[in-house]
Amino acid sequence: MPGRGPRPESESPPRWRRRKDARPQEIVAAAMDVFVERGFAAAKLEEVAARAGVSKGTLYLYFPSKDELFKAVIRSAILPNLEQAETLAAAGGGPCFPVLERLLRMVAHLVATTRAAAIPRLVMAEAGNFPDLAAFYHREVIRRAFGLLASLLRRGIAGGEFRPVTVDATVRLIVAPLLMSAVWRSSFDGLDGDAPLDVPALVETHIDNLRRVLLRGAGEK
Amino acid sequence: MPGRGPRPESESPPRWRRRKDARPQEIVAAAMDVFVERGFAAAKLEEVAARAGVSKGTLYLYFPSKDELFKAVIRSAILPNLEQAETLAAAGGGPCFPVLERLLRMVAHLVATTRAAAIPRLVMAEAGNFPDLAAFYHREVIRRAFGLLASLLRRGIAGGEFRPVTVDATVRLIVAPLLMSAVWRSSFDGLDGDAPLDVPALVETHIDNLRRVLLRGAGEK
Amino acid sequence: MPGRGPRPESESPPRWRRRKDARPQEIVAAAMDVFVERGFAAAKLEEVAARAGVSKGTLYLYFPSKDELFKAVIRSAILPNLEQAETLAAAGGGPCFPVLERLLRMVAHLVATTRAAAIPRLVMAEAGNFPDLAAFYHREVIRRAFGLLASLLRRGIAGGEFRPVTVDATVRLIVAPLLMSAVWRSSFDGLDGDAPLDVPALVETHIDNLRRVLLRGAGEK
Amino acid sequence: MPGRGPRPESESPPRWRRRKDARPQEIVAAAMDVFVERGFAAAKLEEVAARAGVSKGTLYLYFPSKDELFKAVIRSAILPNLEQAETLAAAGGGPCFPVLERLLRMVAHLVATTRAAAIPRLVMAEAGNFPDLAAFYHREVIRRAFGLLASLLRRGIAGGEFRPVTVDATVRLIVAPLLMSAVWRSSFDGLDGDAPLDVPALVETHIDNLRRVLLRGAGEK
């Protein structure tokens, strides 16, 4: 019994042991906050450590460098996105436009409520300094999201639901307002006493516009 | 003779001494390059000085700090924008949509061809670290540009040319694809063997869409 | 079975519990390897622990600090030397030169075959940082070895076997090639494609030379 | 003492520019002291800077890293050696043994009087951590010195002055006492109240011994 390792792990915590498996995630969460607030270069590991409630050295037990911690932050923000995308993609048959609507509202919600909305800005800002990370993000998030939308558009066009639009350009035009909103919120929002960006309203208008742009016979009435 | 380094040092001053007024602009130009390539924090004044053909110390004759140099770079990228905006605003009477078209194509050209297209990304990336700069940019560039578009929309609506759209949201939806293009070009473009972003094509599709969205009676035909 | 790691952990204790006395020696052995390979400062306790098959913390159950572990390593390399010395010293009466021969060949064998040959280099390298250790080594190893040789020389001289050489200097001249060989092997050996140092051959020549130098009437034939 | 720049250095020269070309050498000299006293790893650049009378950052104006500074120190100690070697080699015709004598006394003088005598110990101590440096030293110093001695021996043998000794082994046996002396002086000298190593006396005995070993017909009288 003596030489036993740590973590009985489950039974009644008499003292409340430190949940060690949670450590990396706690650190990533703290790092996300600091990176989002300061940007990569201006983020100090000292502050990350302080917010995670650990010492500076502890960071290096889990991440070999600031770069890798940064990448871990970005990656950790990707998983939810991917799952989100899967969920959306699963919404099978029927008309396409309602799927598009749900999709846009979902992303709008994410943009409006989560702090991970600042991730795209981080990635774009540091793309030049982390080409591999930019490539990773591009491949795993952007391309996938674009592909999803492109499929949806093509299905709608094939089924006669959508007008025969230029798929690639339209995908970008669909995404742009959401991306801009995400970036906006973490850059200019609340400046100068302006009202904060009303993402839901923006998206509803966007959806209305898309209805006119995409649907056959829409717009005339 | 113009872009030459420093110190003619000896021979008879050619009547007009080395245009000392050009110095700051040369420095700002060099700084813009470096900031755009590296981001604020990763930009080294050593490299700025080298590209400007001056010594590090000389930078401090014109700019009191790296921060101020950065701000000068951003501000210097604003002037052309403002003039651009004036020009556009001057396009007086007649139908509004063609004005909008010209405007979008003009910006698209800027985005596609100038390196200043990376400025918005810089500003957004450093907004958290330079709140006053973000505010300045927001006030002097964004608000002005948004105001311009809003006026145009209102005039079009009042004249019966445009449908009664939600002005604020529509302004953002008009701008978003251009902003996204600007950011995109300096972040992801050329990654993974993808074709580079075709900004003109994107803008033409955007204009087509806006025609359906904005113009009364458009779209049914 | 012996060199195994820790933690039999569960099955019936095989009568004699894991020879706990062996632990410190296993650690010292592992530490010797690492110190020899890396030098004191560059040696990491992490690696020592890994090679000893224990955890880092365990080291501190046996040695209060890295310094003390280092000293233990050096001391552990002294014991065999001392025993060696005793053995040599025990080789009593008769002519002295054959004793010297055996002695040199014995040391040469140690230098050529054991990794402890790197100890002198370690001690010399760290003498400045561990004055007490250097003093200890000097007192317990060097002085003793020198004394042994000095006695032998004096006996030989007294018995008319050796010429009346300067004892102190001759002792050093006897030792130097062996010491140099030990250091050489752990520093330059195998560099640049050179053949490795042939210690036995070197010692045989050394013995030949010493025969001419020490023995009365030697050399003329 | 306040925010002043760099050292006016002291008295009168009221303008007297900073001898900037001397800087690197001053730094190397200071670094040699610290490396010799502490060893590579335990040497602190802070202390090097302090002894050189410059700031820490200044070191990096001249040497890109601690490693490179170390290598520069070693290399700087090689030049004199090489020149020394050239001088020795230039000692042309005539009998060989006197040349050998002069050579040994010269090196003995270096060992006894200069602080660079500690360089071999440094190189040997760090050979494992700086293989390229060890190879460099081996190639540029050791091999050259060995070659010089080997030539001398061969010439002496060919001329009938020397007995037909094994050249390689003999070279090492000639060098060993000097190398050991150099190492000794920076490791054990003065320990325990012993008298410091009398290098000249040692070398004279060594020369006497070599006379018996090398010269034809020597020793019998």
Place this chain on the structure above:
DNA sequence: AATGAATGAGACTTCATTCAT
């Protein structure tokens, strides 16, 4: 007796900024 997660002092290194020339 043993573990290994956690610590934090300390080292190297960078770079914006200064100032004598």
Place this chain on the structure above:
DNA sequence: TATGAATGAAGTCTCATTCAT
């Protein structure tokens, strides 16, 4: 006006050492 050698604060990263389990 211009230089560039020099500075030193600050940041990243390492690793000997500790301690709750």
